[in-house]
Amino acid sequence: MKSEKLDIIYEDKYIIIVNKPSGLFTISTDKEKMKTLFHQVLLYLKQKHKNNKVFIVHRLDKDTSGLLIFARNEDVKKKLQDNWDKVKREYITIVSGEVLKEKDTIKSYLKETKTLLVYSSNDKNGKLAITEYEKVASNKDYSMLKIYIKTGRKNQIRVHLNDIGHPIVGDKKYGNIKNKQVKRLCLHANYLEFRHPVTNELLKLESKYPQDFDKLIK
Numbered sequence: 001m002k003s004e005k006l007d008i009i010y011e012d013k014y015i016i017i018v019n020k021p022s023g024l025f026t027i028s029t030d031k032e033k034m035k036t037l038f039h040q041v042l043l044y045l046k047q048k049h050k051n052n053k054v055f056i057v058h059r060l061d062k063d064t065s066g067l068l069i070f071a072r073n074e075d076v077k078k079k080l081q082d083n084w085d086k087v088k089r090e091y092i093t094i095v096s097g098e099v100l101k102e103k104d105t106i107k108s109y110l111k112e113t114k115t116l117l118v119y120s121s122n123d124k125n126g127k128l129a130i131t132e133y134e135k136v137a138s139n140k141d142y143s144m145l146k147i148y149i150k151t152g153r154k155n156q157i158r159v160h161l162n163d164i165g166h167p168i169v170g171d172k173k174y175g176n177i178k179n180k181q182v183k184r185l186c187l188h189a190n191y192l193e194f195r196h197p198v199t200n201e202l203l204k205l206e207s208k209y210p211q212d213f214d215k216l217i218k
Contacts, residue, residue, distance in 0.1 A: 006044055009067060009205050014076050014198045016041060016054070019207045020068045022184045026059040041070050057081060058152065063170070066091070066189025067207050071197075079197040084152065088193035091147035091157060092136070092209040094186035094216050095166035096177045099143040103134045106160040110153050117173070118155040120163050129153040131160040142169065142216040157187060169216065182212045 007019035018041060020026065025036045038056060045052035055077040057069045071077035080087075109126030112118050120129075130150035137144045143166065147157055158174045161167055167175020169186040188209040196203055 006040060009207060010203065014072055014196070015080075016045070016070045016072065017192070017205055018068050018070065020060055020065055020189075022063050022065040022210075025062050026068065027056055037068060038070070045072070058084070060189055061155065061158075061185070061187075063185035064187045064189065065184075065210065067192050067205060068189070069192065076197050080194075083195070083197070086194065088191070089149055089152075089189065090191035091149070092188050092190045092213065093145050093147055093157065093161070094169045094182070094213050095143050095145060095161050096141075096169055096175065097143065097166050098138045098140050099133075099135050099145065099166055101135070103132070104164075106131045106133070106164060108160065108163065110156065110159060112154070118153075118159050120159055127151075127153050129156045129160065131157055133161075137217045139217060144213065144217045179216070181215045184210075184212070186213055186216070188213070 008016065009019055010017040018037060020037050027038045028036050042054045045054055053072065055071040055074055057071050057077055057080045060066060060068055069080065071080060107130050108120035109123055110118050110129045111121050111126040128151060132148040133145045135143060136146055149156060158168055158171055162174040167177050169177050169179050170182060170184050171177055190207050190209050192205045194203055
């Protein structure tokens with residue numbers, strides 16, 4: 001099977017970092033086994049050498065675009081995951097409405113329903129989630145925010161922004177905001193900073209947010 005053309009941001013014999021498009025699963029699900037970024041990266045590496053392998057380090061939601069790290073052996077995967085709290089991760093998002101605060105921190109305990117909907121609660125039995133944001137630009141209808149996550153919980157950013165009354169544009173699951181100009185979830189993982197798990201080199205990697213986002217913040 002031919003591999004899809006990947007937007008590779010960084011590659012060496014230990015890790016590969018790819019810019020994931022919106023609408024593509026990171027890994028297989030019950031409904032989708034083959035059309036995943038993991039499968040595309042695996043095909044790409046196997047075309048170089050049939051014994052090449054790839055391992056998942058972290059995930060992005062299907063409709064979120066941006067930077068994803070894959071490991072090329074299990075030891076590297078474990079080292080990255082064991083030091084995940086030291087990885088600096090930033091996102092750019094467009095939310096509904098004019099956000100008035102220049103910056104803020106959102107904190108809650110996340111739980112999940114049987115229908116896989118994540119929600120905030122004050123119950124400390126849930127998973128602690130901390131999201132910081134900084135306003136980049138805004139108008140009366142939309143705001144562009146830079147997001148810094150201190151924890152990596154499922155759907156964390158989407159839930160927290162909906163909690164403060166500014167759901168992400170295009171987020172049908174949390175906020176049901178429809179937009180004719182941008183037909184996608186307006187969330188992009190734009191920046192990663194971390195120490196290389198083998199060489200210890202400080203890597204700073206950036207992926208420009210989609211041009212479509214600018215249509216809403218003119």
